[in-house]
Amino acid sequence: MxxxxxxxxxxxxxxxxxxxxxxxxxxxxxxxxxxxxxxxxxxxxxxxxxxxxxxxxxxxxxxxxxxxxxxxxxxxxxxxxxxxxxxxxxxxxxxxxxxxxxxxxxxxxxxxxxxxxxxxxxxxxxxxxxxTPGIFTLKDKELLTLIGSYSPEKLDNPIRVALKLIKLIFEDLQERFNIEAKDENEFLEKLSKKWRMPLRDTAVRLLSLWVNGKIKVKYPISITSSHH
Ligand SMILES: Nc1nc2c(ncn2[C@@H]2O[C@H](COP(=O)(O)OP(=O)(O)OP(=O)(O)O)[C@@H](O)[C@H]2O)c(=O)[nH]1
Ligand SMILES: [Mg+2]
Structure with a gap:
């Protein structure tokens, strides 16, 4: 190719x-x-x-x-x-x-x-x-989701990935959803209350917004495979 x-x-x-x-x-x-x-x-x-x-x-x-x-x-x-x-x-x-x-x-x-x-x-x-078609080189679907290249519905553990994303863009998300939280766990819980959805669905929805380009960031995020 x-x-x-x-x-x-x-x-x-x-x-x-x-x-x-x-x-x-x-x-x-x-x-x-x-x-x-x-x-x-x-x-x-x-x-x-x-x-x-x-x-x-x-x-x-x-x-x-x-x-x-x-x-x-x-x-x-x-x-x-x-x-x-x-x-x-x-x-x-x-x-x-x-x-x-x-x-x-x-x-x-x-x-x-x-x-x-x-x-x-x-x-x-x-x-x-x-x-060319997007070439998959990552076996790691969780990392692939974080870089916006994998459909979150297919993840085994979307909650774990959502928590990672929240940690990476904590400030951006708190501002965007008008939620103050002490950490990523509390953030996801508060978001799930706000959206009236179970935690897992909240995680998938949040990740989908990310992958679909509906969430902006102030600063580009530096990420390496070891970050993960
Ligand atoms: N906000 C924003 N969204 C974009 C931009 N470029 C592409 N998108 C969106 O990103 C999504 C993927 O765009 P595609 O052009 O299909 O991406 P691709 O890399 O060709 O995807 P594959 O063929 O699946 O590997 C679409 O929803 C686009 O609308 C951009 O500059 N800004
Ligand atoms: Mg394409």
């Missing part, structure tokens, strides 16, 4: 930038793109985590990204340059292609795993974009 890629756009969720080791091992020229920057307040901090930050939704940063692609492509001596858009599921790869292309050419969905096949889309005379 990646053999013919000259450049890879590694797409990450700007709220929680998590690089994909498998992509980085391909030994290709990589441009790290933090998408969904509209969900991060302190967007200037995003330059610490990637080469370009963009929002496929508000179209912010697209010109910078286009120029970056052209600049990198200039040094590649080929008539046809293939730029592959890759990354964990649901990071907005297809949305980014549509935004770059300026119209809806790639299928998108709020559900991780939307893109199954491969599409080649013309960006300029020389440059082609290739959409």
């Amino acid at each position: 990646f053999d013919d890629c000259d450049i890879i756009l590694e797409v990450m969720d700007a709220r929680i930038p998590f690089p994909n080791k498998k992509i980085e091992k391909l030994n290709k020229i990589i441009i790290k793109v933090l998408n969904k920057a509209d969900l991060v307040e302190a967007e200037e901090l995003l330059s610490l985590y990637g080469d370009v930050y963009v929002s496929s939704r508000t179209r912010k940063g697209l010109r910078v990204l286009r120029n970056k692609i052209k600049e990198v492509a200039k040094n590649i001596n080929k008539d046809k340059i293939i730029v592959c858009v890759a990354g964990f599921p649901n990071t907005g790869k297809s949305s980014l292609i549509n935004a770059l292309r300026g119209r809806h050419v790639a299928g998108t969905a709020p559900i991780p795993g939307k893109t199954k096949g491969i599409q080649l889309i013309k960006l300029s005379n020389k440059i082609y974009l290739k959409d």
Whole structure:
């Protein structure tokens, strides 16, 4: 799937930038793109985590990204340059292609795993974009959920994962739901009272809001596998 890629756009969720080791091992020229920057307040901090930050939704940063692609492509001596858009599921790869292309050419969905096949889309005379399915490299579904790339309904223990998320974005969540709590356990309990739902359903709903991009953060979250 990646053999013919000259450049890879590694797409990450700007709220929680998590690089994909498998992509980085391909030994290709990589441009790290933090998408969904509209969900991060302190967007200037995003330059610490990637080469370009963009929002496929508000179209912010697209010109910078286009120029970056052209600049990198200039040094590649080929008539046809293939730029592959890759990354964990649901990071907005297809949305980014549509935004770059300026119209809806790639299928998108709020559900991780939307893109199954491969599409080649013309960006300029020389440059082609290739959409790829989200590649799963993580066996760890809990971590995958935290980075927004797994459907929470499928988790065995959504409560445990919700507690981890609450711990990671405690301030943001307290503000967002107008709940004050001493810790993540108390927060989830109070949220479950507020929503009048059992704890497990509350956990799934909260995680779904996160995965579906309905929760913003002030600062991008640094996370490593060991964090977990
Ligand atoms: N807020 C926000 N949401 C976005 C942005 N880009 C994509 N999304 C949303 O993220 C979800 C996933 O977008 P897709 O483009 O389907 O993501 P993908 O990486 O192609 O997903 P798979 O093909 O499933 O791997 C959709 O609900 C999009 O509307 C963005 O810049 N900002
Ligand atoms: Mg897709």
